[in-house]
Amino acid sequence: MLRNHDSRHASPIGPVSGTTPQGPGKEDGADDTPMAPMIPARDGEAFEVLSGRADAGVLVLCDHASNHVPPDLHDLGLPPADLRRHIAWDPGAAGVARHLARLLGAPAVLSRFSRLLADPNRGLDDPTLVMRIADGSVIPGNAELDETGRRERIRRFWRPYDEAISETIEAMRHAGRAPLLLSIHTFTPVWRGVPRPWHAGLLFDPACPSISPRMTAALRARLPDATIGANEPYSGGLPGDTLDRHGVRKGLEHTLVEIRHDLLADDEAQRAWAEHLAHALQEVLDEAVAAAPNSAPKETRRES
Numbered sequence: 151m152l153r154n155h156d157s158r159h160a161s162p163i164g165p166v167s168g169t170t171p172q173g174p175g176k177e178d179g180a181d182d183t184p185m186a187p188m189i190p191a192r193d194g195e196a197f198e199v200l201s202g203r204a205d206a207g208v209l210v211l212c213d214h215a216s217n218h219v220p221p222d223l224h225d226l227g228l229p230p231a232d233l234r235r236h237i238a239w240d241p242g243a244a245g246v247a248r249h250l251a252r253l254l255g256a257p258a259v260l261s262r263f264s265r266l267l268a269d270p271n272r273g274l275d276d277p278t279l280v281m282r283i284a285d286g287s288v289i290p291g292n293a294e295l296d297e298t299g300r301r302e303r304i305r306r307f308w309r310p311y312d313e314a315i316s317e318t319i320e321a322m323r324h325a326g327r328a329p330l331l332l333s334i335h336t337f338t339p340v341w342r343g344v345p346r347p348w349h350a351g352l353l354f355d356p357a358c359p360s361i362s363p364r365m366t367a368a369l370r371a372r373l374p375d376a377t378i379g380a381n382e383p384y385s386g387g388l389p390g391d392t393l394d395r396h397g398v399r400k401g402l403e404h405t406l407v408e409i410r411h412d413l414l415a416d417d418e419a420q421r422a423w424a425e426h427l428a429h430a431l432q433e434v435l436d437e438a439v440a441a442a443p444n445s446a447p448k449e450t451r452r453e454s
Contacts (some may be wrong), residue, residue, distance in 0.1 A: 187325045189257035189318060192398075195220070195312040199318060200248065202257030204325035208431070209318060210258035210363065211333040212247035212270040213311075213392050217264045226266055229289025237284035240336040242414025247334040249424035254431075256329075257322070259315050268303040270311045271335075273390015279308070286454035315396055330361065331397045331404035332431065336411035337383050349413060350423075351379035354404040355387030358398050361434055362405040368430035373432045383408065 187204040200210075217239035219225050225233060232238065244260055251258035261270050266289055272279040280300055282292045296301075309401070322329045335353075339346055350369065354362035369378045386406055389396065397404030407427060414420050 166307070174269065184298055189321055192324075193262065194310050194314070196263055196307045197314040198260045198262055198413055199314055200251050200257060200258040200260070202251055203255045204257070204322050205327045206254060206256035206322075207320060207327050207329060207435075208254050208256040209315075209329035209331055210247050210251045210254070210256055211315065211392060211396075212240075212243050212258065212260040212335075213269075213333065214265050214335060215244035215247065215260040216262050218262060219264050219267065223267070223291060226264075226292060228287070232287055235285070235287075236336075236411065237281075237287060237339050238266050240334075241334045241411045242420055243334045243411075245417060245420030246409065246414065246424050246427070249421045250332070250334065253424055253428040254429065259311070259318055261311050263307045263311075268300075268308040270308055271392050272388070274304065274308075276388075276390055279304075312392075312395070315392070319396060319400065319402070328402055329429075331393060332399055332401055332427070333393055333404070333406040334427075335406060335408045336414060337408045339410050339412045341383070346383050346410065347377050348379040348382050348408075349373070349376040349410055351382040351408045353381055353384070353386030353408060355394070355398065356381070356385075357387065360397065360403050360405060362443065364434045364437070365405050365407075365430055368433040369426065372426055372433075 173443040189199065189202050189204050191201040192199045193413060198215075217233050219233065226239075234241075247258055247260060250256075265271070266281060266284065269276075269279050269281070280292050280295060280303060282295075283290055337346065337351075352366045352369070354360060366378055366380045369376075386393075393404045393406055396402065409423055414423065
């Protein structure tokens with residue numbers, strides 16, 4: 151496992167430690183500082199919102215957290231082994247997202263359905279939103295899906311997840327601090343027989359890189375023995391994807407992290423990567439504060 155490095159700074163965005171942040175209640179001897187507003191935990195068939203501070207300054211996202219297919223859709227006609235493959239979800243991503251949200255004291259929004267039902271990281275006009283063939287496997291439950299069936303998938307799965315993100319962003323803005331969006335994904339160690347050398351990569355739209363180049367540099371400095379890619383193993387900037395809809399179009403800072411999923415085989419590894427990301431993000435924000443010592447870091451927005 152890649153070695154964890156000690157933190158050198160206090161976090162400007164929330165707790166970064168080995169323990170779960172405490173809630174907003176006062177302890178004996180505490181001062182009269184007003185309680186921090188909280189984003190409440192809630193869930194639906196298509197999404198789960200993890201509670202966190204509304205003023206955390208960060209919202210963690212996990213588009214492909216689950217490989218769940220509701221019983222009425224009969225596993226889309228696939229054998230269990232296919233639903234465990236990367237075509238159905240991002241293995242390990244949910245664990246990293248949960249640990250990261252706890253470390254930052256931040257809320258998170260995770261999907262609760264397989265990407266094979268309707269990929270939440272695709273725009274509504276993207277022909278790959280509902281895949282009929284995925285990595286060489288025909289998806290029987292999608293193969294003959296008509297437009298009515300496609301609209302129902304969007305209504306039942308894609309839209310509630312998308313709305314949960316929008317509602318959480320608005321609640322955080324209402325609390326006085328627009329969030330930076332940190333989206334967690336994983337990728338396969340081998341693609342079409344070719345090994346992928348990267349341990350992780352930061353994906354971004356070259357026309358709107360936001361904090362991704364700085365996060366890439368911070369992770370490379372923290373993990374000098376790792377191979378951290380910039381727009382690897384593939385390029386970001388897909389029109390209509392989650393960060394395009396909620397980051398670029400809403401003027402919010404954002405980045406998408408891809409981690410090779412064989413490096414996330416257990417909870418310990420997932421937590422370790424969450425710590426790496428939390429401290430790299432801290433470094434990036436510390437640098438921003440140092441560059442503008444006379445301005446309070448309330449929110450950051452993409453330059454127009």
